[in-house]
Amino acid sequence: MVQGDVMHPPLTREMRAMKRSIHIEAPVETVFDSFKNPAKFMDLDPGGTQVDDVKVTKEGVGTYVSWHAKIAGLPVRGFSVITDAVPNKHITERSSNGMVGTWDYDFEPEGSGTKMTLEHHLESFWGIPPLRNLMDLVTARLNDLFMARVKDAIETQGN
Secondary structure: OOOOOEEEEEOOOEEHHHEEEEEEEEOOOHHHHHOOOOOOOOOOOOOOOEEEEOOOOOOOOOEEEEEEEEEEEEEEEEEEEEEEEEEOOEEEEEOOOOOOEEEEEEEEEEEEEEEEEEEEEEOOOOHHHHHHHHHHHHHHHHHHHHHHHHHHHHHHHHH
């Protein structure tokens, strides 16, 4: 067998990215501060992620959360760490689990609120395109649902 021929594609982990933006009717500082603690919104995760431990740093970088969830019925454990934080502008959160991937959040003023852009980079372990495409579709829908829930939570806390 030749690696990468038509009948036997190479087994690789491919980084895939999904990008979404949403307007949140709250100041940039409020939205940014909400995302400095990755455990804050885990209860809003449509995937049912549960927090095991969390340590929040003042500046954001080094903040981590350990978690567990079930993905496709299988128990999965991992942790996420904020590896980059530019106050009121950007946060990068990396997960120990490739299926969860890396999350980049960008924040910018927009009208009387904040435009928050999420870019989710995940590694696809699925070598067969139909399975990879299905995983991408499910992940996109979960990201959209998560963002809507976060928007609602932040806007409601302000009232």
